[in-house]
Amino acid sequence: MDLSLLDIGHSYGQTRVLEGISLEIPAGQVLCIVGPSGCGKSTLLRMIGGLERPAQGRVMTRGAAPEGCLNPLTFVFQDFALLPWRTVAGNVSLALEDHRLARARREAVIADVLSRTRLSDFADALPRQLSGGMRQRVAIARALAVNPAVMLLDEPLSALDAQTRELLMEDLVGLWSRAPFTAVYVTHNLAEAVRLGHRIAVLSRRPGRIREIVEIDTPLAERRTGEAGLERVQAHLWELMREEARAADAELIDA
Amino acid sequence: MLERVTATAPVRAAQGTGPEQGREVPFRGGGFRPGQRRWVAPVLFVVLIALVEAGTRSGVISNLTLPRPSDVFATLVDLARSGLLWKHLAPSLGRLVVGASIGAGLGILVGVMIGLFTLVRAGLVPLVAALFPIPKIALLPLFVIWFGIDEASKYALIAFGTFTPTVVATYGAVDGVDRTLIRMGQSFGLTWLSIVRKIVLPGALPGILSGLRVSLAIAIILLVAAEMLGAEYGIGAYILEAGALYDLERLFAGVTVLSVLGLVVSFLIGRVERLLLAWRA
Ligand SMILES: Nc1ncnc2c1ncn2[C@@H]1O[C@H](COP(=O)(O)OP(=O)(O)O)[C@@H](O)[C@H]1O
Ligand SMILES: [Mg+2]
Numbered sequence: 001m002d003l004s005l006l007d008i009g010h011s012y013g014q015t016r017v018l019e020g021i022s023l024e025i026p027a028g029q030v031l032c033i034v035g036p037s038g039c040g041k042s043t044l045l046r047m048i049g050g051l052e053r054p055a056q057g058r059v060m061t062r063g064a065a066p067e068g069c070l071n072p073l074t075f076v077f078q079d080f081a082l083l084p085w086r087t088v089a090g091n092v093s094l095a096l097e098d099h100r101l102a103r104a105r106r107e108a109v110i111a112d113v114l115s116r117t118r119l120s121d122f123a124d125a126l127p128r129q130l131s132g133g134m135r136q137r138v139a140i141a142r143a144l145a146v147n148p149a150v151m152l153l154d155e156p157l158s159a160l161d162a163q164t165r166e167l168l169m170e171d172l173v174g175l176w177s178r179a180p181f182t183a184v185y186v187t188h189n190l191a192e193a194v195r196l197g198h199r200i201a202v203l204s205r206r207p208g209r210i211r212e213i214v215e216i217d218t219p220l221a222e223r224r225t226g227e228a229g230l231e232r233v234q235a236h237l238w239e240l241m242r243e244e245a246r247a248a249d250a251e252l253i254d255a
Numbered sequence: 256m257l258e259r260v261t262a263t264a265p266v267r268a269a270q271g272t273g274p275e276q277g278r279e280v281p282f283r284g285g286g287f288r289p290g291q292r293r294w295v296a297p298v299l300f301v302v303l304i305a306l307v308e309a310g311t312r313s314g315v316i317s318n319l320t321l322p323r324p325s326d327v328f329a330t331l332v333d334l335a336r337s338g339l340l341w342k343h344l345a346p347s348l349g350r351l352v353v354g355a356s357i358g359a360g361l362g363i364l365v366g367v368m369i370g371l372f373t374l375v376r377a378g379l380v381p382l383v384a385a386l387f388p389i390p391k392i393a394l395l396p397l398f399v400i401w402f403g404i405d406e407a408s409k410y411a412l413i414a415f416g417t418f419t420p421t422v423v424a425t426y427g428a429v430d431g432v433d434r435t436l437i438r439m440g441q442s443f444g445l446t447w448l449s450i451v452r453k454i455v456l457p458g459a460l461p462g463i464l465s466g467l468r469v470s471l472a473i474a475i476i477l478l479v480a481a482e483m484l485g486a487e488y489g490i491g492a493y494i495l496e497a498g499a500l501y502d503l504e505r506l507f508a509g510v511t512v513l514s515v516l517g518l519v520v521s522f523l524i525g526r527v528e529r530l531l532l533a534w535r536a
Contacts, residue, residue, distance in 0.1 A: 049442060071444050081439035085457050085534040094453060095443045126534050146443065 001063045001072060001149040001182070002026050003048065008057035009207075010043060016207035017043055018054070023201060023210065025150070027063070030176065030183045030220070032193040035203030036241060036248040041186045042154050044208065048184060049073045049152045065149040070099050074148035078155040080135045082127040089114065089123040092142045113141040116175065133164035137171065144175070151183040157192060166225065169195050177221045190237045194230045195223050202240050205248035211240055322503040330508040344512065347478055347490040350406065351516075354413025354481070355474040359467060362418045366425020370459070371451065376426070387419040392480045399484060409481035416477040417470040424466020425459065432458035461535065464528050471520045475513055490516075 003025035010018040017040040025031050033041050046052040048059055050073060065072040075081075082091050092110045101109070114120045117137040127135055136156055143151055157165040169192065175181070187193055193200045200214045216223075216233055223230055304324045310316035311323040334340040365383075368375045391412055398415075402408035432455050440450040482491030490512050497505035 051438060051442060071442075073442075075439070075442040077435060077439060079435060081435050083436065083454065083457070085532075094440075094445070097453075098443075098445050098449050128534070128536055142443075 001061055001065050003150060003182075003184075004060045004062065005044075005048070006058045006060060008044065008047060008054045008059070010040070010047070010055045019207040019209045021057070021208070021210060023213075025182065025184060027149075027182045028180045029198040030185055030196055032185045032187060032197030032200045033203060034187060034190060034193050034200060034237065034241065035208055036205050036245040037188055038248060039203045039206050039244075040208035041188075041203060044203075045075075045152050045154050045184060045186050048150075049075055051075075061149075066147060069147045069149050071095065071146035072149040074143045074146055074151055076136075076139050076143050076151060076153040076156045078158050080127070080132075080139045080159075082135055082138055084127050087124050087126055088119055088130070088138050088141075091127070091138055092145050095142050095146050109145050113144045116144060116178075117141040117171070131164070132160045133168055136160065136168060140172075140175075149182060151181055153183060153185045155187055155189075156185075158187070158189070165189075165192070172196060173220045173223075190234045190241070191225065193237065194234045195225065196220065200233075200237065202237060205244040205251070211244075318503075322507050326504045327507040327511065330504045331511065334508060340512075343488050343490050343493045346486070346488050347482070350409045350413060350481060350489070351474055351478055353406075354410040354477075355417050355471055357410060358414035358417030358474070359421045359470055361414070362421025362470065363425050363463060365418075366422045366463075367429055367456070367459070369422065369426040370429025371455070379422075380426075383419055383422050387423065391416045391477060392483075395480065395484060404485045408484055409486070412481045412484075413474050413477045417474045420473060421463075421466055421470045424469065425463050428459035428462025428466065429455060431462055461528075461532055464524060464532070468521060468524050471524070472517060475517055475520070478513070 003023075005021055005023040005025075008018055008021040009016075021044060023031070033044065035041050043052065047054045050059075061072070083094065086094065089110050092113060093106065096106050096109060110123075111120070114123055117140055119134065119137055119141060122130065122134065127138070130138070136159075140156070157168055160168065173196065176183075185192075185196055194216065197216065198220075200216070202211045202214070203209065204211050214233060214237065216230075218229060307316065307321060308324045311318065311321060331340070334343075365375075365379065369379050369383075370376075394415075395412070398408040398412050402411045436454050436458065437450060440454050445453070478489070479491035479494060482489040483495060486492040490509055494506060494509035494513075497503075497509060
């Protein structure tokens with residue numbers, strides 16, 4: 001399933017947040033969206049996922065969702081959004097319970113996604129017993145359980161420390177390599193963008209417009225942190241963002 | 256190449272005299288962390304009782320100001336022996352259970368509705384705010400006219416008194432449910448009913464239960480008021496009768512029973528919390 005964004009614009013009250021965003025999101029690729037904080041990345045992602053209505057423009061899907069897809073557009077949130085009163089397996093189960101699945105089938109799906117995210121041993125643990133990285137793996141398992149057409153990830157690693165982030169990036173690359181999925185990955189971390197994105201859309205400061213779209217040809221599995229080619233792309237992205245970030249920062253102080 | 260620093264590099268424990276004399280960093284991170292001290296409450300209680308006992312025995316506290324704790328205790332024992340205690344306690348417990356169940360049940364229902372529906376909120380929040388401060392005792396005559404002098408008016412008074420605080424606590428708890436969890440539910444396409452049942456209600460439960468602590472205490476307070484309405488038996492009736500006769504021993508015996516009732520209710524809610532909210536650590 002492909003996604004198209006057609007000339008999306010939005011304001012909150014007097015504040016213009018997004019302006020003329022048109023984007024093509026082809027199936028099987030990871031599109032990263034980077035931009036200074038407050039430029040409307042989360043807002044755009046919520047619009048793509050149907051959690052918010054854009055004032056102008058439309059989000060369109062094309063083609064059928066994959067076989068057995070229960071929730072075509074599925075989010076992974078920055079703060080994990082796990083139910084603290086449910087176990088790891090219970091949290092994954094939540095996404096399946098409203099669908100008519102036989103109990104055995106549901107348990108098989110849960111076991112499968114937990115093993116793919118290396119959480120099988122923690123099925124009965126409560127979220128508070130897990131580290132931040134494991135909590136986010138639970139959220140990723142929950143997203144995988146509904147076999148989404150497009151995963152929408154909003155700064156999924158931003159609440160984690162650098163080492164955990166590195167490990168989870170490897171996990172995501174591994175998951176994608178074994179079973180390629182379509183994803184929109186919002187981040188303000190350029191290193192994440194160049195590790196995980198097939199294409200990277202750079203947004204300007206508020207109101208967010210697309211400044212440039214960078215393509216990286218290196219396959220995800222072959223990318224390494226600190227590799228020269230990636231470093232060059234990252235430096236280029238930083239050139240693009242630097243002025244925007246500084247101006248955005250000054251704006252916040254003025255406001 | 257990397258220099259390796261040995262882990263056993265010498266450390267100067269600069270203690271002793273001289274200008275380079277060392278001082279240990281003082282600890283200053285204590286306090287502000289409520290812990291558990293099970294023995295404190297009973298000890299404090301026993302000390303207070305002992306003080307009053309000593310005071311009344313020595314005459315520092317006159318018998319007209321406070322009854323002697325041992326006399327109150329003796330009165331209680333008599334009351335229990337004669338079977339009168341149960342005769343008073345049983346109808347009171349009945350009124351408490353029926354009245355508080357109706358009031359808290361309706362209160363939770365209305366509170367959840369206020370939390371979920373804009374229209375209900377717009378209509379009922381001001382109404383509840385207007386009802387809350389009314390001293391329910393002032394409405395006693397009205398309750399008699401509406402519900403008669405029998406049990407119904409007593410149930411109604413207690414129910415009315417527990418209803419408003421439960422509503423306020425419940426809709427506050429529903430409002431306090433993490434919005435990102437609700438967003439998450441929507442993003443997975445959960446039905447409205449699933450979101451309410453699996454996200455909103457469990458998320459509001461801690462707030463509802465701590466609201467119930469207050470509501471049920473109010474129910475016990477109102478028990479005495481309710482039993483002003485022509486009750487022959489009941490702890491409230493017993494206290495009122497003792498009060499009218501200035502029989503301090505019996506008055507305090509009745510008050511002690513109410514206090515114990517409050518402790519039992521608080522203990523039970525604590526139990527329910529530990530059972531249902533184990534996930535909170
Ligand atoms: N629900 C909302 N109501 C009003 N303003 C909002 C709302 N959500 C976001 N904003 C504002 O819109 C701008 C973009 O927000 P957001 O999309 O969260 O940015 P980003 O994710 O890029 O940091 C910010 O200035 C933010 O304050
Ligand atoms: Mg954001």
